[in-house]
Amino acid sequence: MKRFCVNCGIEESATTPIIRGLCPKCYTEIRGLVTKPSSIELEYCKVCGGIKVHGKWVYVQNAEELRETIEDFFIELLKPSEDFILEDIEITFTPYEDSPATINLFGKLGGTKISHAITVNVSWKASLCPLCKKVVGGSYNAVVQLRYINTDSEIERFVNSIIKEFELWIKEVKPVKNGYDIMLLDASLAKRIAEAAKRKWQAVRVMESYGDTRRTSNGLRVSRFYISIRILNFKSGDYIVVNGIPYTVVSFDGSWLNLRDSSGGISRVHIDEISRNLSKYRVRKSI
Ligand SMILES: [Zn+2]
Ligand SMILES: [Zn+2]
Structure with missing residues (x-):
């Protein structure tokens, strides 16, 4: 005899597994895929828009980085039920404004793919990050x-x-x-x-x-x-004085310099050598 969902009566099939006596739809409704707080508070910097997550300030450059940061925050916060494997989330929210955020959960329940949306009320607390505090301090x-x-x-x-x-x-x-x-x-x-x-x-x-x-x-x-x-962005034509002898830079590939002395002799010097002994070298750039 086929197993069936004790809540809605649907029979088990390839697309409808029965997990702990429930079909995926009833499991999601009754047991829930994740445990979540009903609301959370996010502290943000009112000057630079940085955001404090798990006790650490994260500086974001744009809306996309803010969303990624908030998603990472929720991924850590949500606790999947033991039958659900949470693979990814996608969040829709209004930045810096108290409002509910919609979180789309993607994952596997009883071996089949499932997606489900939950909401969490997000409140934003305006604050100053340590860096902007210093700006204010001047x-x-x-x-x-x-x-x-x-x-x-x-x-x-x-x-x-x-x-x-x-x-x-x-x-x-x-x-x-x-x-x-x-x-x-x-x-x-x-x-x-x-x-x-x-x-x-x-x-x-x-x-x-x-x-x-x-x-x-x-x-x-x-x-x-x-x-x-x-x-040390040398280019050909620059002058370098090494131990009192002037050289002209013939070429520089980012690692090796080819140098020419006044009699036309070429020597090859690695940039690390110049960098280590920079005080010994005098450099005049080409015009
Ligand atoms: Zn059911
Ligand atoms: Zn700030």
């Missing part, structure tokens, strides 16, 4: 000294993307000879800029130091974090 703790050999479109794109991404936490961008000084709120942001430069160019020299030590009103000694980022 001080900067870190300086990025970005330097390069040659100004090219790659450098310009990099500087523009940095200014765009970190806009809220940059106090000032000061053009200097062959580069920029970027005043930032926090050392962790300065390190993120150095990592971005290292991802983009192989030949980047990064040096960290502290300076401008001063006392705060409550007597604490504080220093500013300095990070010097030197992008």
Whole structure:
């Protein structure tokens, strides 16, 4: 005899498994696919739109990243029932506005695919993230000294993307000879800029130091974090002086430099060698 759903009477079939005496539809209605809170509160930064999830601030750049962050949050929050394998969710919600969110659950119940929508009331609590708190406080703790050999479109794109991404936490961008000084709120942001430069160019020299030590009103000694980022983007025609001997850069492939001395002799030097001994080398860029 075929098994049937004790609630609605439907018979078991290939598309309708019976799980704990119930068909998928009745299982979903009676037992539920997941346990969920009826409402949750999300803390967000009213200045930058960052969001606090599981105790940690996540900085989002756009609506899509916000949605992904909220989905990750719910995936961790929802507890699937023991017969249900939760594979994915899709959430519809109104950002930064108290309203119900619709969460579409996708997964397998008793071995068959199932999707089902639930709602959770989301309330948003306006707050200030630690970085924006510092903006309001008005001080900067870190300086990025970005330097390069040659100004090219790659450098310009990099500087523009940095200014765009970190806009809220940059106090000032000061053009200097062959580069920029970027005043930032926090050392962790300065390190993120150095990592971005290292991802983009192989030949980047990064040096960290502290300076401008001063006392705060409550007597604490504080220093500013300095990070010097030197992008060694040589191009042919640049001059390098090594141990007093001038060379012209013939070519640079991102790793190896071909150098020509005044009598026409060619030597091949790896960029790491130049980078390690940068103080010994004097560099003059081509016009
Ligand atoms: Zn049923
Ligand atoms: Zn913020």
